Amino acid sequence: xxxxxxxxxxxxxxxxxxxxxxxxxxxxxxxxxxxxxxxxxxxxxxxxxxxxxxxxxxxxxxxxxxxxxxxxxxxxxxxxxxxxxxxxxxxxx
Numbered sequence: 001x002x003x004x005x006x007x008x009x010x011x012x013x014x015x016x017x018x019x020x021x022x023x024x025x026x027x028x029x030x031x032x033x034x035x036x037x038x039x040x041x042x043x044x045x046x047x048x049x050x051x052x053x054x055x056x057x058x059x060x061x062x063x064x065x066x067x068x069x070x071x072x073x074x075x076x077x078x079x080x081x082x083x084x085x086x087x088x089x090x091x092x093x
Contacts, residue, residue: 026068026072027059027062027063027068027071027072027075028063030059030071030072030075030076030078030079031056031059031060031063031071031075033079034049034056034059034075034078034079034082037049037082045082045085045086048081048082048085049078049082051081052077052078052081052082055074055075055077055078056074056075056078058070058074059071059074059075059078062074
């Protein structure tokens with residue numbers, strides 16, 4: 001019985017803590033995608049990144065201050081703008 005209770009407690013703890021790490025991972029993953037796109041951007045893609053430079057800086061600042069929700073919101077918006085400006089082949093429109 002004790003073994004079952006301990007196993008259940010470990011599983012519950014893992015499930016609860018994984019949610020907190022997921023937000024941190026999404027923030028970092030989004031910023032990494034933005035950085036990768038910025039480094040490999042063509043001229044049109046570079047314009048997209050330049051026009052969203054303020055949001056990128058705000059997202060980085062939010063990450064540094066621990067505000068994961070703001071980081072995720074801003075970085076997701078930048079990635080959506082980039083996706084909207086490119087077609088399915090990855091070429092800018």
